[in-house]
Amino acid sequence: MNTSISGTATQPGVQAATIVRQERAALIQRLRGARNQRSKQRRIIIAVLSLLVLAMIVLSLCLGQTNYSPAQVWQVIQGHKVPGASFTVGTLRLPRTAIALIAGLSFGLAGASFQTLLRNPLASPDVIGISTGASAAAAFAIVILSLSGTVVSVFAIVAGLLIATLIYLLAYKGGAAGTRLILVGIGVAAMLESLISWVLTQAGQWDLQEATRWLTGSLNGSSWGETMPALIALCVLGPVLLSQTRHLDSLQMGDDTAAALGTRVERTRILVIMAAVGLISFATAATGPIAFVAFLSGPIASRIIGARGSKLIPAGLIGALLVLVADFAGQYLLGTRFPVGVITGVLGAPYLVYLIIRTNRAGGSL
Amino acid sequence: MPPRELIVAGLRVGYGERTIIDGLELRIPPGGITCIVGPNACGKSTLLRSMSRLLHPKAGQVLLDGRDIHRMQPKALAKILGLLPQNPIAPEGITVADLVGRGRQPHQGLFARWSKDDDAAVAEALEVTNTVELADRPVDELSGGQRQRVWIAMALAQGTETLLLDEPTTFLDVSHQLDVLDLLTDLNRQRGTTVVMVLHDLNLAARYSDHLIALRDGSIRAQGKPEDILTAQVVHEVFGLQCQVIADPSTLKPLILPAGRHHMLEHAGA
Amino acid sequence: MNAVATRRGVAGAPLRQPRRRRLFWLVMAILIVLVLAVGSVSIGARHVAPSDIWAGFLGHSDNVPQAAVVKRVPRTVLALVIGAALGLSGAIMQAVTRNPLADPSILGVNMGASLAVVMGITWFGISTAHGYIWAAILGAAIAAVFVYVVGSMGRGGATPLKLALAGAATSAALASLVTAISLPRADLADIIRSWQIGGVGGATFANVAPLLPFLAVGLAIAIGSANALNSLALGDELAAGLGEKVMAVRAVSALAAVILCGAATAMAGPIGFVGLVVPHMCRLLVGVDQRWLLPFSALAGAGLLVLSDIIGRVVARPGELDVGILTALIGAPVFIIIVRRSKVREL
Numbered sequence: 001m002n003t004s005i006s007g008t009a010t011q012p013g014v015q016a017a018t019i020v021r022q023e024r025a026a027l028i029q030r031l032r033g034a035r036n037q038r039s040k041q042r043r044i045i046i047a048v049l050s051l052l053v054l055a056m057i058v059l060s061l062c063l064g065q066t067n068y069s070p071a072q073v074w075q076v077i078q079g080h081k082v083p084g085a086s087f088t089v090g091t092l093r094l095p096r097t098a099i100a101l102i103a104g105l106s107f108g109l110a111g112a113s114f115q116t117l118l119r120n121p122l123a124s125p126d127v128i129g130i131s132t133g134a135s136a137a138a139a140f141a142i143v144i145l146s147l148s149g150t151v152v153s154v155f156a157i158v159a160g161l162l163i164a165t166l167i168y169l170l171a172y173k174g175g176a177a178g179t180r181l182i183l184v185g186i187g188v189a190a191m192l193e194s195l196i197s198w199v200l201t202q203a204g205q206w207d208l209q210e211a212t213r214w215l216t217g218s219l220n221g222s223s224w225g226e227t228m229p230a231l232i233a234l235c236v237l238g239p240v241l242l243s244q245t246r247h248l249d250s251l252q253m254g255d256d257t258a259a260a261l262g263t264r265v266e267r268t269r270i271l272v273i274m275a276a277v278g279l280i281s282f283a284t285a286a287t288g289p290i291a292f293v294a295f296l297s298g299p300i301a302s303r304i305i306g307a308r309g310s311k312l313i314p315a316g317l318i319g320a321l322l323v324l325v326a327d328f329a330g331q332y333l334l335g336t337r338f339p340v341g342v343i344t345g346v347l348g349a350p351y352l353v354y355l356i357i358r359t360n361r362a363g364g365s366l
Numbered sequence: 367m368p369p370r371e372l373i374v375a376g377l378r379v380g381y382g383e384r385t386i387i388d389g390l391e392l393r394i395p396p397g398g399i400t401c402i403v404g405p406n407a408c409g410k411s412t413l414l415r416s417m418s419r420l421l422h423p424k425a426g427q428v429l430l431d432g433r434d435i436h437r438m439q440p441k442a443l444a445k446i447l448g449l450l451p452q453n454p455i456a457p458e459g460i461t462v463a464d465l466v467g468r469g470r471q472p473h474q475g476l477f478a479r480w481s482k483d484d485d486a487a488v489a490e491a492l493e494v495t496n497t498v499e500l501a502d503r504p505v506d507e508l509s510g511g512q513r514q515r516v517w518i519a520m521a522l523a524q525g526t527e528t529l530l531l532d533e534p535t536t537f538l539d540v541s542h543q544l545d546v547l548d549l550l551t552d553l554n555r556q557r558g559t560t561v562v563m564v565l566h567d568l569n570l571a572a573r574y575s576d577h578l579i580a581l582r583d584g585s586i587r588a589q590g591k592p593e594d595i596l597t598a599q600v601v602h603e604v605f606g607l608q609c610q611v612i613a614d615p616s617t618l619k620p621l622i623l624p625a626g627r628h629h630m631l632e633h634a635g636a
Numbered sequence: 637m638n639a640v641a642t643r644r645g646v647a648g649a650p651l652r653q654p655r656r657r658r659l660f661w662l663v664m665a666i667l668i669v670l671v672l673a674v675g676s677v678s679i680g681a682r683h684v685a686p687s688d689i690w691a692g693f694l695g696h697s698d699n700v701p702q703a704a705v706v707k708r709v710p711r712t713v714l715a716l717v718i719g720a721a722l723g724l725s726g727a728i729m730q731a732v733t734r735n736p737l738a739d740p741s742i743l744g745v746n747m748g749a750s751l752a753v754v755m756g757i758t759w760f761g762i763s764t765a766h767g768y769i770w771a772a773i774l775g776a777a778i779a780a781v782f783v784y785v786v787g788s789m790g791r792g793g794a795t796p797l798k799l800a801l802a803g804a805a806t807s808a809a810l811a812s813l814v815t816a817i818s819l820p821r822a823d824l825a826d827i828i829r830s831w832q833i834g835g836v837g838g839a840t841f842a843n844v845a846p847l848l849p850f851l852a853v854g855l856a857i858a859i860g861s862a863n864a865l866n867s868l869a870l871g872d873e874l875a876a877g878l879g880e881k882v883m884a885v886r887a888v889s890a891l892a893a894v895i896l897c898g899a900a901t902a903m904a905g906p907i908g909f910v911g912l913v914v915p916h917m918c919r920l921l922v923g924v925d926q927r928w929l930l931p932f933s934a935l936a937g938a939g940l941l942v943l944s945d946i947i948g949r950v951v952a953r954p955g956e957l958d959v960g961i962l963t964a965l966i967g968a969p970v971f972i973i974i975v976r977r978s979k980v981r982e983l
Contacts, residue, residue: 027489027498031463034502035480119455120801127804170972173382179797180975183737186804187971190741190908194964198957216815246478249457250471256451259420261524262444262472291812295805307459307504336820345812352786352809 042308049317053101056324060097061089064332096219099227099286100323100340104293106234106283108319110276111294112301112312113241116248117272118182121302121355124295125280128185131289132192133163134281138288139199139214153229153285160281163188164273217290217341219327233282238316240275244268245310290326290341292348293319299355322347370446370527371396372417372560376426379416385424386412387584394528394577399554399561401571404581405605410564411452411532413581417562418449418530430528444472448526450517452533456505462516463501466491469523491522495549511542518549529553531563535570543567547574568605572596572620580604596620658928661921665932669716669939676712676942677705679950710841715945715959716938717844718900719910721851723937725896726911727918727930728858731865732889733784735796736916736974740776740897741908743799744806748779749901751810751817754828758821765846765903773850773898780894782806843903850899855934857892861885862926869924907960909967910937916974 061073068085075082076089114128115121125131137159141147147155167188171180196215247268250258255265280294301315326343374392378385386409394400402410415421417428419435428435435443448469456465469491470484492498495515500508505516514534521529531550535543547570553559565571571578572592579589582604588595601609607624614621722740729738729745740746752775756762762771783806787799818828864885867875872882897911914937915929922928941959944966948957 024486024489024493027492027501028485031467031488031501032480032485034461034463035467123801127801127808170976173976183797183800183975184972186742186800187968187975189804190964190971191968194908194961194968198961201958216812243476246471246474246476250468252455252457253468254451254453254455256415256420256449257454259440260418260444260449260451260521261468262439262441264440291808295808302458307457307461307464338816338819342812342816342819345809346816349809349813352805 038308042305045305045308046313046317049314049321053317053320053324056321056328057097057101060100060324060328061093063328064088064093095224095227096327097324099230100219100327101320102227102230102234103283103287103290104320104323105238105316106230106279106319107290107293107323108297108301109238109241109312109316110279110283111296111319112298112315113244113248113272113276114294115298116311117251117269117276119252120182121299123182123185124298125276126289126291126294127189128182129167129187129189129192130160130164130185130277130280131284131294132189132196134160134284135214135289136192136195136199138285139196142214143199143202150229153282156285157229157278157281160277160284161274163192164277168270168273214288215341216339216345217284217288218339219287219323220339227286230282230286233279237275237278237282241272241279242312244272244275245312248272248312249310288341290323291345292351293322293344296322296344296348296351299351370431370560371429372447372528372562373429374413374417374426375429377413377416377423377428378425379412379421379423381412385584387416390426390585392579392586392589394560394562396560397554397558398576399551399574400563400577400579401575402562402564402579402581403566403568403571403604408581408604409584410581412584414449414530414532414562414564415451418447419443420449420451441472444524444526446526447528447530448521448524449530450521450532450534452536454517456513458506460505461502462497462505462508462519463488463492465505465516466497466519466523469520469525472524487523487525491519494522494553495519509542510538511545514538514542514546515549518546522553527558528560528562531561533564533566536566543570550574568601568622569614572622573614573617592620596622658922662928662932662935665935665939669935669942672939672942672946673712673716676715676946677708679946710844711945712942713841714844714847714904715942717847717851718904718907719938719941720934721847721854721896721900721937722907722910723914723933723935723940724854724858724930725893725900726937727915727926727933728861728865728889728893728896729911730915731868731926732886732893733794733796733799734869734871735794735799736978737796737800737912737971739909739912740893740901741807741906742803742912742971743780744783744803744810745776745780745894745897746901746906746908747807747810747814748782749773749776749898750906751775751779751814753902754814754818757828758817758824765843768902769846769850769899772902773895776894776898776901777891779806779810780890784890847899847903850895854892854896854899855931857888857895858930859927861889861892862930865889865926865930866924869926905960907941907963909963909971910940912974913963913967913970914940916970 058070058073062068062070066084066088068089072082072085073089076085077094082089111124111126114125115123134156138152138156141152141155167181167185170188171184173180200215247258247263250261250263251265251268252258259265297315297319298311300318301311304318305311305314322344323340326347327340330338330340330343372394374390374394377390377392378388380386390413392413402413404410412421416423417435419428419440422436430443430447435447466488467484470480470487473484473487474480492501495518497512497515497519500512500516505513508516518531518534521531529550534546534550538546550561550563551574554561565574575592577589578592578595580587580595580600587604588600596611598609598611601607601611601622607622609625610623611620612623613619726739729740729743730736732738749772752771753762753768755775756767756771762768783799783802784794786806787802788794814828818825864875864880867878867880868882868885870878875885876882900907914933918929918932918936922932941963944959944962948959948962951957
């Protein structure tokens with residue numbers, strides 16, 4: 001069954017050529033139409049997600065043990081003194097919501113990048129030891145070295161990058177195959193977890209609170225001091241990741257095919273890993289390893305965005321949404337106050353099951 | 367556009383500590399169809415991969431029109447040299463039109479603006495491979511033969527004058543194998559695309575190639591027109607196979623008749 | 637029989653080691669374990685003289701060193717028993733899943749056991765050793781099934797990579813559940829946390845005794861399945877062709893593995909990597925024949941755990957480093973080495 005594009009000079013030939021040209025033009029129209037429609041749908045999805053995030057932010061700022069109206073909140077943001085609200089909203093809720101947003105965006109973006117790069121939804125930075133590295137360093141800094149504040153963040157970031165480099169080097173044997181990277185990451189994570197366990201045994205009562213934060217992730221006691229580095233990281237590393245979208249997409253077709261299309265495979269891999277690890281480390285330094293946000297955001301984004309384009313931005317927005325909702329629920333909707341990491345961890349379990357079942361039905365592979 | 371000349375000079379290449387190919391010299395005839403054949407693990411995939419920059423040579427060069435491909439920018443090379451590797455992965459849920467569109471990557475900048483040329487290239491690729499009706503369907507749902515045509519369409523959309531294919535017909539059933547090879551022949555005859563492919567089926571390679579390269583243990587044992595080089599002796603030397611070579615009555619190309627231990631007539635002469 | 641004689645095992649070691657060599661290593665292993673056991677009793681934060689060791693062994697606690705010895709004996713015995721159970725459990729898991737990276741902690745089975753125990757403590761008020769053990773076994777079994785099912789889905793079945801990932805993700809999920817359940821209960825938080833690290837400190841014979849029947853059962857099933865497991869190593873279809881009931885063998889051996897690591901986790905908390913490292917070491921010495929490998933793994937596991945406990949007591953004087961921490965610190969690098977040595981395709 002072959003077609004040949006023909007066009008000879010005789011009268012019926014010229015007619016045939018015109019028909020072929022028309023068909024071609026129609027086809028191009030069709031392709032363009034399909035593409036534009038997909039773009040439009042994608043823009044709508046992103047807009048809706050952004051609105052949801054905005055709504056959650058407003059909710060988090062207004063509602064709580066005491067409710068304030070949006071107008072009052074706006075006053076506080078503008079810097080006016082409002083009795084009661086200035087403290088509750090200005091000092092407590094605003095930094096908390098801000099870091100929730102930043103961390104959620106960071107975890108979502110970084111997680112989705114990792115999963116796309118390693119072609120495996122289960123290969124998330126929280127599973128392969130990156131977040132654990134940052135937490136272990138922070139826990140160590142707090143409990144053993146009795147440090148606090150921004151210094152701890154620096155520790156976490158350095159550790160995160162070192163651990164990621166270590167994992168990469170250990171997995172590198174003429175190229176870091178995704179499989180080996182994941183497995184080495186799991187091994188390193190196990191070591192770091194035992195380090196955290198040991199650190200905890202050394203902890204006195206009063207340190208245990210903060211140490212627990214480094215195990216599960218919590219937004220309690222957020223301050224601007226830790227939020228700023230995370231914000232800067234997001235503004236710098238986020239665009240770096242987004243710039244690699246094409247190459248990430250092309251790597252999905254396999255290293256060879258991507259290279260054939262002009263992608264520099266190792267360079268993209270290193271760039272994406274470093275940027276993603278940076279994002280995760282900065283965010284983990286501020287909040288601890290909020291369980292499963294990095295892991296879940298990508299798959300949820302995949303479900304929603306499907307084949308309509310890159311899932312990085314939607315994953316970031318979903319990450320933000322997850323953190324904001326989980327924190328709100330953890331603070332007010334359950335009997336005891338649970339840190340956000342526990343909520344997301346508990347939510348992660350059934351979603352994991354659902355994800356597996358769905359992947360199996362679609363005949364895909366993990 | 368005149369076809370480009372692909373030359374391999376003094377190539378030494380391998381994986382890690384092992385050297386698979388040492389000191390190989392090769393000139394691919396521009397504008398023709400070249401097939402590389404050989405027994406398992408003879409280095410044919412390795413050779414193809416080093417001709418496309420997937421594998422960095424330890425020594426020697428691969429030159430396309432006199433330019434060392436390993437010194438070129440990947441994107442620049444991707445515009446003039448296309449490769450369809452073994453086992454490409456189709457991202458989940460992607461449609462045929464989108465997958466073919468990915469072939470335009472070397473021509474698109476950071477912000478992926480789709481130009482008229484891009485659309486035209488995709489449309490043409492779909493037409494030539496006869497996959498227009500499949501354009502909106504997810505690639506996952508297609509049969510093996512259809513999927514391979516889609517991958518070829520993607521490589522086509524890249525718009526290169528030279529196309530390398532690593533075992534494009536493995537895992538396809540016979541009718542689809544012929545389908546793909548006829549398609550590649552169309553490309554070559556009508557557009558002058560230089561095609562270089564690794565094939566595992568010796569008879570198909572004999573039928574479809576203008577230039578045949580027989581490889582064993584990393585070195586070329588014979589190369590030239592199939593009619594000229596495919597003799598029982600060459601086949602024995604390269605594949606370790608006893609056979610009889612006759613002229614295929616339908617194509618007049620060499621046809622290899624392997625000699626096994628059973629079912630052979632007593633006086634099946636050479 | 638030819639196939640058995642010539643095939644290579646997982647680590648590339650020939651299946652048929654000369655009998656003499658295996659006997660040699662078996663005897664060496666027994667001796668080493670005995671030496672370690674004695675060492676464990678004599679070494680620690682306090683120094684004891686040999687006479688005190690002997691007296692303490694006989695039950696006398698006339699002075700402080702003797703009392704220390706008396707305390708250490710059950711601890712040593714517990715370490716031996718737990719180590720044997722974990723080593724054996726890991727060997728079985730690796731055989732059943734044909735996966736060089738299988739281990740109760742990597743496959744999330746330990747975490748399942750932990751969750752069940754924590755649930756038992758906080759929700760059902762379980763407080764007896766038997767209660768812990770049964771709860772742990774149940775949790776371990778559920779987690780094992782879950783991880784195996786999850787890891788087998790999709791293309792390629794239960795590859796080592798997919799199992800490891802399924803195990804890691806499941807462990808993380810279950811760990812969050814453990815925190816979620818134990819966090820509101822400040823009264824129990826300390827107990828739970830100290831148990832969770834995995835250690836044999838504070839052991840008494842009351843801790844050890846309940847474990848023994850479970851270990852015995854697990855060992856018996858394991859030895860009984862050894863032949864069948866040898867066939868299973870050839871692949872499901874080949875094993876069936878040799879007459880094994882593949883599903884039944886898998887289920888029964890997996891049950892043994894779960895019983896062993898469930899019981900171990902119940903008494904000492906989740907201890908990782910023993911089940912991973914021990915079978916690999918043993919394979920290098922006695923080959924791939926499960927009839928030798930399984931009992932040897934039990935012995936080696938016992939030795940390894942006692943050694944880790946000794947190191948933990950010596951390195952962190954005057955305090956101690958819990959065994960669970962040490963095995964992870966030693967085991968994870970070994971895990972990484974194994975990953976590096978294996979070809980990616982095998983994974």
